[in-house]
Each structure stands twice: as C-alpha cells, then as structure tokens.
Amino acid sequence: MSRPAARVVASRRLAVYLGIGAAGLLTAVLFGRPEAVAVVVPLLLLPALGLAAAGSPELSISIGQARERAIEGSEVALSVSLQASRPLWGLRLEIRPGREVTARPLGPSVSELRPGAAADLHWALSCRRWGGRRGGTLNVSAQDRLGLFSYHWADQRLPGLRIYPAADKLRRLIPAARPQMSAGDDVSNLRGDGIEFGGIRQFLPGDRVRHVNWRATARRGTLQVNELRPERNADVVIFLDTFTELELGKENSLDRAVRAAGSIAGAYLRSRDRVGLIGFGGTLRWLAPGLGERQAYRIADSLIESEVIFSYAWKGLEVIPPRTLPPGALVVAVTPLLDERSLRALLDLGGRGHDLVVVEVSPLDFLPPAQDEPAFLARRLWEMERQALRTRFVSVGVPVVRWDAGLPLAAPLLAASRFRRERRLVAPR
Amino acid sequence: MSRWQLSALAGALLLGAALTLLPVSLGALSPAVAVFCGGPALFFFALAMSRVWPAGLWLALVLLATEQLLATVLSDAVAVDAPLRGAALLWFAELAWLAGQPPGLPPPRAQLLAVAMVGLVGAALGWLVLAMASVPVAGGPGLTGAGVVAVVAVFAAFLWLNRSSRPPQADG
Numbered sequence: 001m002s003r004p005a006a007r008v009v010a011s012r013r014l015a016v017y018l019g020i021g022a023a024g025l026l027t028a029v030l031f032g033r034p035e036a037v038a039v040v041v042p043l044l045l046l047p048a049l050g051l052a053a054a055g056s057p058e059l060s061i062s063i064g065q066a067r068e069r070a071i072e073g074s075e076v077a078l079s080v081s082l083q084a085s086r087p088l089w090g091l092r093l094e095i096r097p098g099r100e101v102t103a104r105p106l107g108p109s110v111s112e113l114r115p116g117a118a119a120d121l122h123w124a125l126s127c128r129r130w131g132g133r134r135g136g137t138l139n140v141s142a143q144d145r146l147g148l149f150s151y152h153w154a155d156q157r158l159p160g161l162r163i164y165p166a167a168d169k170l171r172r173l174i175p176a177a178r179p180q181m182s183a184g185d186d187v188s189n190l191r192g193d194g195i196e197f198g199g200i201r202q203f204l205p206g207d208r209v210r211h212v213n214w215r216a217t218a219r220r221g222t223l224q225v226n227e228l229r230p231e232r233n234a235d236v237v238i239f240l241d242t243f244t245e246l247e248l249g250k251e252n253s254l255d256r257a258v259r260a261a262g263s264i265a266g267a268y269l270r271s272r273d274r275v276g277l278i279g280f281g282g283t284l285r286w287l288a289p290g291l292g293e294r295q296a297y298r299i300a301d302s303l304i305e306s307e308v309i310f311s312y313a314w315k316g317l318e319v320i321p322p323r324t325l326p327p328g329a330l331v332v333a334v335t336p337l338l339d340e341r342s343l344r345a346l347l348d349l350g351g352r353g354h355d356l357v358v359v360e361v362s363p364l365d366f367l368p369p370a371q372d373e374p375a376f377l378a379r380r381l382w383e384m385e386r387q388a389l390r391t392r393f394v395s396v397g398v399p400v401v402r403w404d405a406g407l408p409l410a411a412p413l414l415a416a417s418r419f420r421r422e423r424r425l426v427a428p429r
Numbered sequence: 430m431s432r433w434q435l436s437a438l439a440g441a442l443l444l445g446a447a448l449t450l451l452p453v454s455l456g457a458l459s460p461a462v463a464v465f466c467g468g469p470a471l472f473f474f475a476l477a478m479s480r481v482w483p484a485g486l487w488l489a490l491v492l493l494a495t496e497q498l499l500a501t502v503l504s505d506a507v508a509v510d511a512p513l514r515g516a517a518l519l520w521f522a523e524l525a526w527l528a529g530q531p532p533g534l535p536p537p538r539a540q541l542l543a544v545a546m547v548g549l550v551g552a553a554l555g556w557l558v559l560a561m562a563s564v565p566v567a568g569g570p571g572l573t574g575a576g577v578v579a580v581v582a583v584f585a586a587f588l589w590l591n592r593s594s595r596p597p598q599a600d601g
Contacts, residue, residue: 013526016487018587020494020518025583027498029576034562035501035511039494041558042512042519042551044583049547051586090534111534145540147526 001062001081006151008056014148017043050148057151058085063138065125065159072166072259075124078103078158080138082121088113088142088151093121097136100129101161113142130165130258132304164300165259168409170267174416176234177355178328184233185271194230201227235276235289235326236268238299239349241335241342242281245308246366251405257334257361258303260409264332264359265299276324277302280342282309286324315341317348325349331356336363337389337400350398357416358393358400365405397423433536434528438478441524444517445474448493452500457508466496474525483529490522507563512555516548 024040027033059082066077080093091111095103106122113119135158143150179186187196200216203223216224238261245254261277268275272291277299279285287295287302325331333346337360350356364383370376390400399419401412430438449467452458470492477486497518501508508514523544527537 012484012487013522015587016490017519017522018583020491022580022583022587023494024498025576025580027502029573029580031502033501034558035504035508036498037558038508038511038555039497039501039515039518041555042515042548043494043522045551045554046519046523046544046547047586089537090530146543147540 001060002156003058003060004153004156006056006059006153008054009150009152011143011148011150014047014050017047021047046146047148050144050146053146054144054149055086057088057142059083059088059140059142059151059153061138061140061153061156063156063158065161067161068159069162069164070125070127071164072127072130075104075126076161077106078123078125080121080123081118082110082113082140083118084113084115084142086115087145089145090141090143090147090150091119092141094139094141095123095136095158096139097125097158098133098161100127100131101133101136101163102126102128103136125161127161127163129255130163130262130304132301133161133163135160162301162304164304165255165262167259167263167266170263170410170413172410172414172417173264173267173271174330174332174357174413174420176236176273176328176330177420178330179232179234180274180328182233184231184273186232186234186273187229188232189229191227192230194228196229196231198227198229200224233271234268234273235329236265236273237276237278237289237325237329237331238265239278239280239331239333239335239346240303240306241333241337241339242279242283242306242308243311243339243342244336246336246338246363248366248368251366253336253361253363253366254306254308256403256405257336258306260334260359260361260403262300262303263409264334264413265303266296269293269296269299275299276326276329278320278324279303279306280315280320280345281306282311282313284315284319286321288321288323289326289329315345317345317352325354329355333358334361335359336361337386338363343389346398347392347396350393350396356398357420358398359409359412359416360390360400360402362402362404430528430532431534431536434530434532437524438528441474441478441521441528444521444524445471445489445493448497448514448517448521451510451514452496455500455510457500457504458496462499462503463496466492466499470496477525477529480529486522486525486529489525490518493521494518507559509559512552512559515555516552519548519551520544 021040021044024036028036062081064079070076089112091113097103103123103125106124110119110121138156138158140153140156141150175186179188191198200213201224203212203225207225211225213224213226240257240261242254245252265275265277269292274289274291275295276289277287279302285302287298290298331349331354333356335342335358337343346356346358370379393400399416401415403409403412449463449471453460453463470489473485473489476482477489497514501511
C-alpha cells in the first residue's frame with residue numbers, strides 16, 4: 001500500500017471566476033459604480049468557499065496483480081484498492097499497462113469515494129505478445145465537491161509482468177542421433193538393456209535366457225535372442241537466430257521463431273532431455289543444457305528477452321562457449337536463413353559433425369505478393385537461391401524443414417524426423 | 430448526455446438568454462451592445478455544449494459578464510437588479526459546466542444545492558454592498574485604497590491559481 005502525495009490543480013473555472021471578479025472590482029473602482037461589485041460578488045464567493053475548503057487529501061493506493069508470469073494470449077487479474085482521508089468526487093482511474101498489454105475493466109466503475117470506505121476496482125490485463133514487460137502505470141484523478149480543484153496521483157507503478165510465448169503442443173519430437181547415458185525417452189541406436197525391440201541375433205555365451213526368441217529359434221534351428229535398444233535421454237540445444245526479423249502487418253518472424261523455440265524446448269524438457277539455448281544474433285545469449293522445471297523457466301526467461309540487435313560484427317562458432325554445445329547434442333536451429341553469419345555458423349556446425357536440424361521460419365510469409373513481372377522473376381530467382389542453400393545443408397546431412405504460416409510446428413518436425421530415419425541417422429521407430 | 434444534464438443545459442440556456450436580453454429590456458443597454466456581447470456568448474455556449482470547443486463556455490461567460498458590467502457602467506440609474514444578475518451569471522456558468530461533464534455521473538444534488546445557496550447569499554451580499562454604497566458617507570483615500578487592495582488581492586489570487594493549474598514541466 002502506498003500513500004503518494006497528490007498534485008493539486010486549480011480548475012480553469014476557478015481562474016475564470018476570479019478573473020471576472022477582479023474585472024468587476026476594477027470597474028467599480030475606476031467608474032465609481034458599486035453595482036459592478038454586486039454583479040461579481042457571487043462569482044467571488046464560490047472561489048472563496050472553495051479555497052477555504054481546499055486541501056490535499058490523502059489517498060492510500062493498494063495494487064495487486066494475480067500473477068507475475070503469464071502465457072501469451074492469457075489474462076491476468078489486476079485489482080486496485082483505494083481509501084481516501086476526505087471525500088472525493090469524479091474519481092477516474094487510468095491504467096497504462098505497457099506495450100502489448102491491454103487492460104479491460106471488470107465490474108462497475110466508482111465515481112465517489114467516502115472517507116474511510118475502501119473502493120476495490122478490477123481489471124483484466126490481456127497479454128497480447130510475449131516479452132518481459134516493465135509494469136505499467138496507474139493514474140488516479142479526482143476533484144473536490146464543487147469541482148474547483150482536481151487532485152492527481154500520477155504514475156503509480158504497476159507490478160511487472162513476464163509474458164511467455166504460447167507453446168504449440170508437440171506429441172513427437174526429432175529423436176537425437178547420439179543419445180546420452182542417462183535414462184530418458186529416446187531410443188538409442190546402441191544395443192543393450194531396454195524395452196524397445198532392436199533385432200534378432202544368434203545366442204552368444206552370456207546372453208540371458210529371458211531374451212531367447214523361441215519362435216525364431218524354432219524356425220532357424222539355433223538359439224536366437226532378441227536385441228533391445230536402451231532408452232536414453234538426449235542433450236538438445238536450441239539455436240535461435242536473432243540476426244534478422246521480417247514483419248508483415250502484425251506478424252513477425254522473430255515472434256514465430258521464439259514461439260517455436262519455446263515449444264520445442266518445453267517438449268524436450270518434458271521428455272527428460274537436457275535442453276540448452278543459444279541466441280545467436282547481434283548479442284549472443286546462451287544457456288548450458290539442463291533438466292527440469294527450473295531450466296524451463298530459465299529458457300522461457302531467456303527467450304522473452306530475445307530481440308534483434310543490429311550489428312555489423314562478424315560472428316562464428318568460436319564465440320559460442322564450448323560447454324553450451326556438448327558432444328553429441330542435437331542442435332535444433334530455428335532461423336529464417338537470411339543472415340550470412342548464421343548461415344555460416346550453421347554450415348560450420350553441420351560440417352563439424354554436430355547433429356543438426358534446421359527449422360526454417362519461412363520468410364516468404366512476410367513478403368508482400370509480387371506486383372509485376374520483374375518482381376515476380378526476382379522473387380523466383382531468390383527462391384531458387386534459397387533452394388540451393390537448402391541443398392547445401394542437405395549435402396552435409398543436415399535436414400532443412402520449412403515452417404510455413406498456418407502449419408502446426410509438428411509438421412516440419414515430423415518431416416525432419418522422416419529425413420533422419422531415411423538417412424538412418426536415428427533408430428527406426 | 431443524461432436526463433439531469435439535459436435539464437441543466439436547458440436551465441443554462443434560459444439563464445444565458447435572460448442575461449443577454451435583460452439589460453436591453455430594462456433600458457440599461459442599447460440592443461447593439463447586447464447583440465455584440467450576448468450573441469457571440471450564446472454562439473460560444475452552443476459550441477461548448479456541442480463539445481466542438483468545450484473551452485468556449487468560459488469565453489461565453491466572460492462575454493456575458495462584460496455585458497452585465499457594461500450595463501451597470503452605462504446605466505444612469507442605480508442598478509438594483511445587479512446582484513440578481515450576478516447570481517444568474519454564477520448559475521449559468523455552473524449549470525453549463527455540469528451539463529458539459531462526461532455522461533454517466535450521478536446527479537450532483539448536493540453541488541446544485543450548494544451553488545443555489547452560494548448564488549442567493551452572493552446576491553444578498555451584493556444588495557448589502559449597494560445598501561452600504563447608498564449611505565451618504567464621503568469617500569476618500571482610505572476607502573479607495575481598500576478597493577484597490579481588494580482588486581490587487583483578487584488579481585494575485587487569479588495569477589497564483591493560473592500558475593498552479595499549469596501542467597508540470599517534463600524533466601530535462
């Protein structure tokens with residue numbers, strides 16, 4: 001609860017009454033006509049009463065916000081409780097919730113405040129876009145009974161709000177080619193103790209009898225055993241390209257990339273994988289791979305700070321801390337494939353044998369349609385260049401899957417999984 | 430605009446028209462002067478009430494007050510109705526201001542009552558001033574000085590309020 005000091009402002013009405021009163025008194029003195037005084041006496045009496053009753057009222061403002069964290073598209077309840085030391089009329093509250101957040105009043109408004117009585121007002125803050133928002137401001141204004149003075153309590157800080165990107169539900173993820181040693185949900189390429197069936201081979205000394213496949217043994221005449229694949233977890237690093245962004249209307253390529261990165265990170269974390277993050281752009285941000293709910297919040301907090309910072313500086317893989325990219329980690333790059341620096345870095349990653357998948361946030365969705373023949377041809381040429389670029393990635397064993405607007409994120413991930421299975425990069429499922 | 434605001438608007442319009450025509454009908458002012466002051470006053474009043482230019486109300490009030498002051502100065506006889514015109518001027522301003530408030534507010538009965546009382550008490554004080562002025566006491570530097578002090582005090586209050594009603598300057 002805060003008790004800010006009020007700024008007292010005299011109304012224009014008061015000034016006009018006093019101005020006319022002064023003119024009437026001057027007329028009376030100059031022309032010797034007491035009637036002029038009689039004309040302006042009522043207009044002077046009201047300001048005199050108003051000035052006598054004027055004072056600075058104390059107002060206690062208590063602001064409560066239901067949550068500090070919210071998901072994009074959700075609503076957060078905000079309540080304001082007011083208590084005044086003297087009666088106030090014409091009460092007006094103005095909420096400025098900050099960028100990309102709108103305030104919707106809930107319940108009736110209050111125009112009068114009696115001394116001692118508390119007034120509770122409620123709003124619903126609609127979180128329109130992800131981001132770490134500083135709290136907005138609340139402006140309260142009221143006036144005295146005669147409306148001669150107005151009182152203002154401006155710029156009362158509202159609590160901050162961290163809005164996380166809305167996540168797509170992903171049922172199937174891209175399996176890692178080289179799972180780690182801890183238990184998880186990924187089926188390893190290796191043979192060992194597990195549940196998933198991996199194949200049949202001849203019995204060798206030391207094999208357990210429980211693994212003998214009696215049906216295959218009967219068919220082949222020699223002892224056959226089932227081979228199993230162990231379930232392991234994986235290290236996954238989300239590579240978010242923040243060098244460039246494209247906008248068309250309210251759509252923004254970085255928004256889509258951040259939502260995709262958040263969805264992918266959340267889905268891998270839920271399947272007990274270690275997930276890290278590299279924000280590769282004008283500024284480099286990274287998070288070493290980690291597990292669990294805490295890591296999910298760390299990643300979400302890091303993602304909502306993502307922004308495109310213009311920079312001419314050349315950056316390559318050497319700027320990324322080595323522990324951020326553990327050996328055998330699956331790197332899922334979310335990029336519009338536009339900036340030469342991120343392209344080089346990704347090709348470098350693929351060339352060095354990292355397990356890499358590129359999810360291309362299609363820049364075509366953010367381009368206006370070609371209006372004439374030259375523009376159409378130029379666009380076609382550009383699309384061919386992009387196709388050539390994708391082929392370069394595929395030639396080093398890196399699948400590039402395009403994510404077009406309107407498609408669920410699961411579609412490109414499924415395409416990437418299929419590519420990797422066909423190339424036998426991962427165990428078949 | 431709610432019903433009570435419409436009533437306030439009608440009251441203000443009647444008072445404005447009466448203030449424009451009364452000095453002419455009493456013979457205190459020539460019709461030309463009344464048209465010169467009252468006509469624009471009613472025009473600005475209409476602009477303010479239609480929310481085209483809300484600040485026009487104060488110009489309308491200044492013009493109507495000017496007309497009343499001119500009527501008192503130009504009249505040969507003692508204007509006994511001057512306090513009543515003063516009260517009418519206050520009621521006109523207050524009713525018009527209330528009519529121009531944002532819609533949805535409850536009817537301000539207490540404020541209307543207070544303004545009515547202030548107008549009546551102000552008129553009574555005005556008659557007291559006229560009565561005191563009619564007492565055959567010779568004027569002099571003392572009384573004139575008191576008048577000048579009153580004028581200066583009201584002007585000072587006017588300037589102070591004008592200054593305090595200015596919005597604060599941005600830092601830097």
